[in-house]
Amino acid sequence: MTASTTAQDRPASTRPRPRGRLSDTAGPLEKAFKAVVLTVACALVIIPFLGIVSTSVAPADQVTNAGGFVLLPREVDLTAYRSILSGGVVSRALLISILVTGVGTALSLVLTAMLAWALSRRGTVGNRAMLLLVLVSLLFSPGMIPTYLVVRQFGLIDSLWALIIPTAVSAFNVIVVRAFFANLPEELIDAARIDGATEWQIFRRIALPLSRAVLAVVGLFYGVGYWNAFFNALLYINDAAKWPLQMVLRTYVVNGTEMGASEMGTVVEHAPQQTTIQMAILVISIVPIVIVYPFLQRHFAKGVLTGAVKG
Known part of the structure:
Protein backbone atom coordinates (compact mmCIF):
# COMPACT_ATOMS: atom_id res chain seq x y z
CA MET A 1 0.00 0.00 0.00
CA THR A 2 1.46 3.35 -1.02
CA ALA A 3 1.78 6.36 1.21
CA SER A 4 -0.48 8.42 -0.97
CA THR A 5 -4.13 7.46 -0.84
CA THR A 6 -6.86 8.27 -3.30
CA ALA A 7 -10.00 10.24 -2.50
CA GLN A 8 -12.04 7.04 -2.36
CA ASP A 9 -9.71 5.60 0.35
CA ARG A 10 -10.09 8.58 2.66
CA PRO A 11 -12.59 8.52 5.52
CA ALA A 12 -15.93 10.12 4.73
CA SER A 13 -15.35 12.84 7.32
CA THR A 14 -12.15 14.00 5.60
CA ARG A 15 -13.37 13.94 2.00
CA PRO A 16 -13.86 17.36 0.39
CA ARG A 17 -17.51 18.23 -0.19
CA PRO A 18 -18.58 19.01 -3.74
CA ARG A 19 -19.06 22.70 -4.40
CA GLY A 20 -22.29 24.25 -5.57
CA ARG A 21 -24.62 22.22 -3.33
CA LEU A 22 -26.17 24.69 -0.92
CA SER A 23 -28.16 22.01 0.88
CA ASP A 24 -24.92 20.40 2.13
CA THR A 25 -23.25 23.60 3.28
CA ALA A 26 -26.22 25.55 4.65
CA GLY A 27 -26.12 26.00 8.39
CA PRO A 28 -29.05 26.04 10.81
CA LEU A 29 -29.36 29.84 10.70
CA GLU A 30 -29.42 29.90 6.91
CA LYS A 31 -32.04 27.15 6.79
CA ALA A 32 -34.15 28.99 9.35
CA PHE A 33 -33.86 32.22 7.38
CA LYS A 34 -34.99 30.48 4.18
CA ALA A 35 -37.93 28.91 6.02
CA VAL A 36 -38.99 32.32 7.37
CA VAL A 37 -38.73 33.97 3.95
CA LEU A 38 -40.74 31.15 2.32
CA THR A 39 -43.39 31.34 5.04
CA VAL A 40 -43.73 35.12 4.67
CA ALA A 41 -43.98 34.82 0.88
CA CYS A 42 -46.72 32.19 1.17
CA ALA A 43 -48.58 34.29 3.74
CA LEU A 44 -48.47 37.33 1.44
CA VAL A 45 -50.21 35.28 -1.24
CA ILE A 46 -52.63 33.22 0.87
CA ILE A 47 -53.87 35.81 3.38
CA PRO A 48 -55.28 38.33 0.83
CA PHE A 49 -56.98 35.53 -1.12
CA LEU A 50 -58.38 34.06 2.09
CA GLY A 51 -59.62 37.51 3.08
CA ILE A 52 -61.41 37.96 -0.26
CA VAL A 53 -63.16 34.59 0.04
CA SER A 54 -64.02 35.14 3.71
CA THR A 55 -65.41 38.62 3.10
CA SER A 56 -67.58 37.32 0.25
CA VAL A 57 -69.29 34.79 2.55
CA ALA A 58 -69.32 36.81 5.77
CA PRO A 59 -72.54 38.33 7.19
CA ALA A 60 -73.12 41.99 6.36
CA ASP A 61 -72.86 43.18 9.98
CA GLN A 62 -69.49 41.45 10.46
CA VAL A 63 -68.14 43.04 7.26
CA THR A 64 -69.28 46.45 8.47
CA ASN A 65 -67.75 46.01 11.93
CA ALA A 66 -64.47 44.74 10.43
CA GLY A 67 -64.13 47.74 8.14
CA GLY A 68 -64.73 45.80 4.92
CA PHE A 69 -62.19 42.99 5.31
CA VAL A 70 -62.94 39.75 7.18
CA LEU A 71 -60.28 37.11 7.61
CA LEU A 72 -62.39 34.47 9.38
CA PRO A 73 -66.19 34.73 9.10
CA ARG A 74 -68.23 33.63 12.08
CA GLU A 75 -70.73 31.96 9.72
CA VAL A 76 -71.14 31.33 5.99
CA ASP A 77 -73.64 33.57 4.23
CA LEU A 78 -74.05 32.94 0.47
CA THR A 79 -76.50 35.79 -0.11
CA ALA A 80 -74.02 37.71 -2.27
CA TYR A 81 -73.47 34.73 -4.59
CA ARG A 82 -77.20 34.03 -4.85
Whole structure:
Protein backbone atom coordinates (compact mmCIF):
# COMPACT_ATOMS: atom_id res chain seq x y z
CA MET A 1 0.00 0.00 0.00
CA THR A 2 1.46 3.35 -1.02
CA ALA A 3 1.78 6.36 1.21
CA SER A 4 -0.48 8.42 -0.97
CA THR A 5 -4.13 7.46 -0.84
CA THR A 6 -6.86 8.27 -3.30
CA ALA A 7 -10.00 10.24 -2.50
CA GLN A 8 -12.04 7.04 -2.36
CA ASP A 9 -9.71 5.60 0.35
CA ARG A 10 -10.09 8.58 2.66
CA PRO A 11 -12.59 8.52 5.52
CA ALA A 12 -15.93 10.12 4.73
CA SER A 13 -15.35 12.84 7.32
CA THR A 14 -12.15 14.00 5.60
CA ARG A 15 -13.37 13.94 2.00
CA PRO A 16 -13.86 17.36 0.39
CA ARG A 17 -17.51 18.23 -0.19
CA PRO A 18 -18.58 19.01 -3.74
CA ARG A 19 -19.06 22.70 -4.40
CA GLY A 20 -22.29 24.25 -5.57
CA ARG A 21 -24.62 22.22 -3.33
CA LEU A 22 -26.17 24.69 -0.92
CA SER A 23 -28.16 22.01 0.88
CA ASP A 24 -24.92 20.40 2.13
CA THR A 25 -23.25 23.60 3.28
CA ALA A 26 -26.22 25.55 4.65
CA GLY A 27 -26.12 26.00 8.39
CA PRO A 28 -29.05 26.04 10.81
CA LEU A 29 -29.36 29.84 10.70
CA GLU A 30 -29.42 29.90 6.91
CA LYS A 31 -32.04 27.15 6.79
CA ALA A 32 -34.15 28.99 9.35
CA PHE A 33 -33.86 32.22 7.38
CA LYS A 34 -34.99 30.48 4.18
CA ALA A 35 -37.93 28.91 6.02
CA VAL A 36 -38.99 32.32 7.37
CA VAL A 37 -38.73 33.97 3.95
CA LEU A 38 -40.74 31.15 2.32
CA THR A 39 -43.39 31.34 5.04
CA VAL A 40 -43.73 35.12 4.67
CA ALA A 41 -43.98 34.82 0.88
CA CYS A 42 -46.72 32.19 1.17
CA ALA A 43 -48.58 34.29 3.74
CA LEU A 44 -48.47 37.33 1.44
CA VAL A 45 -50.21 35.28 -1.24
CA ILE A 46 -52.63 33.22 0.87
CA ILE A 47 -53.87 35.81 3.38
CA PRO A 48 -55.28 38.33 0.83
CA PHE A 49 -56.98 35.53 -1.12
CA LEU A 50 -58.38 34.06 2.09
CA GLY A 51 -59.62 37.51 3.08
CA ILE A 52 -61.41 37.96 -0.26
CA VAL A 53 -63.16 34.59 0.04
CA SER A 54 -64.02 35.14 3.71
CA THR A 55 -65.41 38.62 3.10
CA SER A 56 -67.58 37.32 0.25
CA VAL A 57 -69.29 34.79 2.55
CA ALA A 58 -69.32 36.81 5.77
CA PRO A 59 -72.54 38.33 7.19
CA ALA A 60 -73.12 41.99 6.36
CA ASP A 61 -72.86 43.18 9.98
CA GLN A 62 -69.49 41.45 10.46
CA VAL A 63 -68.14 43.04 7.26
CA THR A 64 -69.28 46.45 8.47
CA ASN A 65 -67.75 46.01 11.93
CA ALA A 66 -64.47 44.74 10.43
CA GLY A 67 -64.13 47.74 8.14
CA GLY A 68 -64.73 45.80 4.92
CA PHE A 69 -62.19 42.99 5.31
CA VAL A 70 -62.94 39.75 7.18
CA LEU A 71 -60.28 37.11 7.61
CA LEU A 72 -62.39 34.47 9.38
CA PRO A 73 -66.19 34.73 9.10
CA ARG A 74 -68.23 33.63 12.08
CA GLU A 75 -70.73 31.96 9.72
CA VAL A 76 -71.14 31.33 5.99
CA ASP A 77 -73.64 33.57 4.23
CA LEU A 78 -74.05 32.94 0.47
CA THR A 79 -76.50 35.79 -0.11
CA ALA A 80 -74.02 37.71 -2.27
CA TYR A 81 -73.47 34.73 -4.59
CA ARG A 82 -77.20 34.03 -4.85
CA SER A 83 -77.79 37.68 -5.70
CA ILE A 84 -75.20 38.07 -8.47
CA LEU A 85 -75.76 34.59 -9.98
CA SER A 86 -79.54 34.86 -10.28
CA GLY A 87 -79.64 36.01 -13.90
CA GLY A 88 -78.33 39.55 -13.67
CA VAL A 89 -75.26 41.30 -15.05
CA VAL A 90 -72.72 38.94 -13.49
CA SER A 91 -74.48 35.77 -14.68
CA ARG A 92 -74.64 37.06 -18.25
CA ALA A 93 -71.04 38.28 -18.17
CA LEU A 94 -69.86 34.94 -16.77
CA LEU A 95 -71.49 33.05 -19.65
CA ILE A 96 -69.95 35.46 -22.17
CA SER A 97 -66.50 35.03 -20.65
CA ILE A 98 -66.82 31.25 -20.71
CA LEU A 99 -67.95 31.38 -24.35
CA VAL A 100 -65.18 33.75 -25.43
CA THR A 101 -62.52 31.81 -23.53
CA GLY A 102 -63.62 28.43 -24.85
CA VAL A 103 -64.05 29.44 -28.49
CA GLY A 104 -61.03 31.73 -28.47
CA THR A 105 -58.69 29.15 -26.91
CA ALA A 106 -59.79 26.42 -29.32
CA LEU A 107 -59.42 28.70 -32.35
CA SER A 108 -56.06 30.02 -31.17
CA LEU A 109 -54.70 26.52 -30.62
CA VAL A 110 -55.78 25.38 -34.09
CA LEU A 111 -54.30 28.42 -35.84
CA THR A 112 -51.11 28.40 -33.77
CA ALA A 113 -50.46 24.68 -34.30
CA MET A 114 -51.10 24.84 -38.04
CA LEU A 115 -48.94 27.94 -38.53
CA ALA A 116 -46.15 26.55 -36.34
CA TRP A 117 -46.17 23.25 -38.27
CA ALA A 118 -45.92 25.08 -41.59
CA LEU A 119 -43.04 27.23 -40.32
CA SER A 120 -41.20 24.19 -38.94
CA ARG A 121 -41.14 22.47 -42.36
CA ARG A 122 -38.24 23.89 -44.38
CA GLY A 123 -39.77 22.92 -47.69
CA THR A 124 -42.88 25.03 -47.19
CA VAL A 125 -43.38 27.75 -49.82
CA GLY A 126 -42.67 31.18 -48.32
CA ASN A 127 -41.32 29.68 -45.10
CA ARG A 128 -38.65 32.31 -44.47
CA ALA A 129 -40.88 35.24 -45.41
CA MET A 130 -43.68 34.04 -43.14
CA LEU A 131 -41.26 33.39 -40.26
CA LEU A 132 -39.81 36.89 -40.68
CA LEU A 133 -43.33 38.33 -40.59
CA VAL A 134 -44.07 36.48 -37.34
CA LEU A 135 -40.82 37.73 -35.78
CA VAL A 136 -41.54 41.32 -36.86
CA SER A 137 -45.01 41.13 -35.28
CA LEU A 138 -43.35 39.92 -32.08
CA LEU A 139 -41.02 42.91 -31.96
CA PHE A 140 -43.34 45.67 -33.21
CA SER A 141 -46.91 46.13 -32.01
CA PRO A 142 -49.41 47.53 -34.55
CA GLY A 143 -50.76 50.04 -32.05
CA MET A 144 -54.20 50.70 -30.61
CA ILE A 145 -55.59 53.08 -33.25
CA PRO A 146 -54.67 50.99 -36.34
CA THR A 147 -56.06 47.89 -34.66
CA TYR A 148 -59.31 49.69 -33.82
CA LEU A 149 -59.65 50.91 -37.42
CA VAL A 150 -59.16 47.37 -38.73
CA VAL A 151 -61.74 45.96 -36.30
CA ARG A 152 -64.24 48.67 -37.29
CA GLN A 153 -63.54 48.12 -40.99
CA PHE A 154 -64.46 44.46 -40.64
CA GLY A 155 -67.68 45.36 -38.82
CA LEU A 156 -66.73 43.72 -35.52
CA ILE A 157 -67.68 46.60 -33.23
CA ASP A 158 -70.15 45.32 -30.59
CA SER A 159 -69.46 41.76 -31.69
CA LEU A 160 -67.96 39.06 -29.47
CA TRP A 161 -65.61 38.18 -32.34
CA ALA A 162 -63.84 41.47 -31.57
CA LEU A 163 -62.72 39.85 -28.30
CA ILE A 164 -61.32 36.78 -30.11
CA ILE A 165 -59.97 37.55 -33.58
CA PRO A 166 -57.52 40.42 -32.78
CA THR A 167 -55.66 38.21 -30.27
CA ALA A 168 -56.24 34.82 -31.90
CA VAL A 169 -52.56 34.18 -32.71
CA SER A 170 -49.61 35.07 -30.48
CA ALA A 171 -46.22 35.28 -32.18
CA PHE A 172 -44.47 34.11 -29.02
CA ASN A 173 -46.64 30.99 -28.78
CA VAL A 174 -46.12 30.27 -32.48
CA ILE A 175 -42.35 30.38 -32.01
CA VAL A 176 -42.51 28.06 -29.00
CA VAL A 177 -44.68 25.48 -30.79
CA ARG A 178 -42.60 25.78 -33.97
CA ALA A 179 -39.43 25.01 -32.00
CA PHE A 180 -41.12 21.94 -30.54
CA PHE A 181 -42.22 20.71 -33.99
CA ALA A 182 -38.75 21.36 -35.41
CA ASN A 183 -37.24 18.98 -32.83
CA LEU A 184 -39.46 16.05 -33.70
CA PRO A 185 -37.44 13.09 -35.06
CA GLU A 186 -37.08 13.42 -38.82
CA GLU A 187 -36.80 9.64 -39.08
CA LEU A 188 -40.34 9.28 -37.77
CA ILE A 189 -41.70 11.78 -40.30
CA ASP A 190 -39.73 10.21 -43.17
CA ALA A 191 -41.07 6.77 -42.23
CA ALA A 192 -44.63 8.12 -42.34
CA ARG A 193 -44.01 9.60 -45.79
CA ILE A 194 -42.63 6.27 -47.02
CA ASP A 195 -45.82 4.59 -45.79
CA GLY A 196 -47.81 7.02 -47.94
CA ALA A 197 -48.99 9.51 -45.29
CA THR A 198 -49.84 12.98 -46.50
CA GLU A 199 -48.61 16.14 -44.80
CA TRP A 200 -52.01 16.60 -43.14
CA GLN A 201 -51.99 13.02 -41.83
CA ILE A 202 -48.47 13.47 -40.44
CA PHE A 203 -49.55 16.65 -38.69
CA ARG A 204 -52.78 15.20 -37.30
CA ARG A 205 -51.66 11.68 -36.36
CA ILE A 206 -48.00 12.19 -35.41
CA ALA A 207 -47.18 15.82 -34.63
CA LEU A 208 -50.28 16.71 -32.60
CA PRO A 209 -50.26 13.61 -30.31
CA LEU A 210 -46.56 14.15 -29.56
CA SER A 211 -47.07 17.84 -28.78
CA ARG A 212 -49.81 17.54 -26.15
CA ALA A 213 -47.58 18.99 -23.43
CA VAL A 214 -46.61 22.16 -25.29
CA LEU A 215 -50.15 22.63 -26.63
CA ALA A 216 -51.56 22.28 -23.10
CA VAL A 217 -49.26 25.02 -21.82
CA VAL A 218 -49.91 27.30 -24.80
CA GLY A 219 -53.64 26.64 -24.39
CA LEU A 220 -53.37 27.75 -20.77
CA PHE A 221 -51.63 30.95 -21.88
CA TYR A 222 -54.39 31.66 -24.39
CA GLY A 223 -57.15 30.75 -21.92
CA VAL A 224 -55.81 33.01 -19.18
CA GLY A 225 -55.37 35.81 -21.70
CA TYR A 226 -58.96 35.57 -22.95
CA TRP A 227 -60.38 35.20 -19.44
CA ASN A 228 -58.53 38.20 -18.00
CA ALA A 229 -58.80 40.52 -21.02
CA PHE A 230 -60.95 43.59 -20.54
CA PHE A 231 -59.23 46.26 -22.67
CA ASN A 232 -60.56 44.89 -25.97
CA ALA A 233 -64.05 44.86 -24.47
CA LEU A 234 -63.53 48.44 -23.32
CA LEU A 235 -62.57 49.47 -26.87
CA TYR A 236 -64.89 47.39 -29.04
CA ILE A 237 -67.99 46.56 -26.95
CA ASN A 238 -70.38 49.45 -26.41
CA ASP A 239 -73.40 47.33 -25.42
CA ALA A 240 -73.26 46.56 -21.69
CA ALA A 241 -75.28 43.38 -22.32
CA LYS A 242 -72.22 41.93 -24.13
CA TRP A 243 -69.68 42.75 -21.45
CA PRO A 244 -67.41 39.91 -20.32
CA LEU A 245 -66.84 39.27 -16.63
CA GLN A 246 -63.69 41.39 -16.46
CA MET A 247 -65.59 44.48 -17.61
CA VAL A 248 -68.12 43.87 -14.86
CA LEU A 249 -65.23 43.46 -12.44
CA ARG A 250 -63.74 46.75 -13.59
CA THR A 251 -67.05 48.61 -13.36
CA TYR A 252 -68.38 47.34 -10.04
CA VAL A 253 -65.14 46.59 -8.19
CA VAL A 254 -62.32 48.79 -9.50
CA ASN A 255 -64.49 51.84 -10.21
CA GLY A 256 -66.67 51.19 -7.15
CA THR A 257 -70.03 51.52 -8.95
CA GLU A 258 -72.83 50.22 -6.76
CA MET A 259 -74.83 47.27 -8.08
CA GLY A 260 -78.55 47.70 -7.68
CA ALA A 261 -81.38 45.18 -7.78
CA SER A 262 -81.77 45.54 -11.57
CA GLU A 263 -78.12 44.63 -12.15
CA MET A 264 -78.34 41.67 -9.77
CA GLY A 265 -81.41 40.34 -11.55
CA THR A 266 -83.45 39.70 -8.43
CA VAL A 267 -84.72 41.35 -5.29
CA VAL A 268 -83.53 39.62 -2.12
CA GLU A 269 -85.06 40.02 1.29
CA HIS A 270 -81.81 41.20 2.87
CA ALA A 271 -79.64 42.93 0.26
CA PRO A 272 -75.96 42.06 0.72
CA GLN A 273 -73.42 44.77 1.36
CA GLN A 274 -71.65 46.21 -1.69
CA THR A 275 -68.26 45.13 -0.34
CA THR A 276 -69.51 41.55 -0.08
CA ILE A 277 -70.80 41.70 -3.65
CA GLN A 278 -67.47 43.05 -4.90
CA MET A 279 -65.54 40.28 -3.16
CA ALA A 280 -67.92 37.66 -4.57
CA ILE A 281 -67.32 38.98 -8.10
CA LEU A 282 -63.58 38.77 -7.47
CA VAL A 283 -63.86 35.17 -6.33
CA ILE A 284 -65.92 34.21 -9.38
CA SER A 285 -63.33 35.78 -11.68
CA ILE A 286 -60.41 33.98 -9.98
CA VAL A 287 -61.74 30.50 -9.24
CA PRO A 288 -61.94 29.09 -12.81
CA ILE A 289 -58.24 29.71 -13.50
CA VAL A 290 -57.28 28.43 -10.06
CA ILE A 291 -59.17 25.20 -10.79
CA VAL A 292 -57.67 24.66 -14.26
CA TYR A 293 -54.06 25.58 -13.44
CA PRO A 294 -53.12 22.54 -11.28
CA PHE A 295 -54.17 20.12 -14.03
CA LEU A 296 -51.80 21.74 -16.55
CA GLN A 297 -48.93 22.64 -14.23
CA ARG A 298 -47.15 19.30 -14.79
CA HIS A 299 -46.81 20.12 -18.50
CA PHE A 300 -44.94 23.39 -17.94
CA ALA A 301 -41.36 22.10 -17.80
CA LYS A 302 -41.79 19.62 -20.64
CA GLY A 303 -43.86 21.91 -22.83
CA VAL A 304 -42.27 25.34 -22.59
CA LEU A 305 -38.65 24.41 -21.90
CA THR A 306 -38.53 21.77 -24.63
CA GLY A 307 -40.01 24.18 -27.12
CA ALA A 308 -37.97 27.22 -26.11
CA VAL A 309 -34.53 25.91 -25.08
CA LYS A 310 -33.99 23.17 -27.62
CA GLY A 311 -35.32 25.32 -30.42
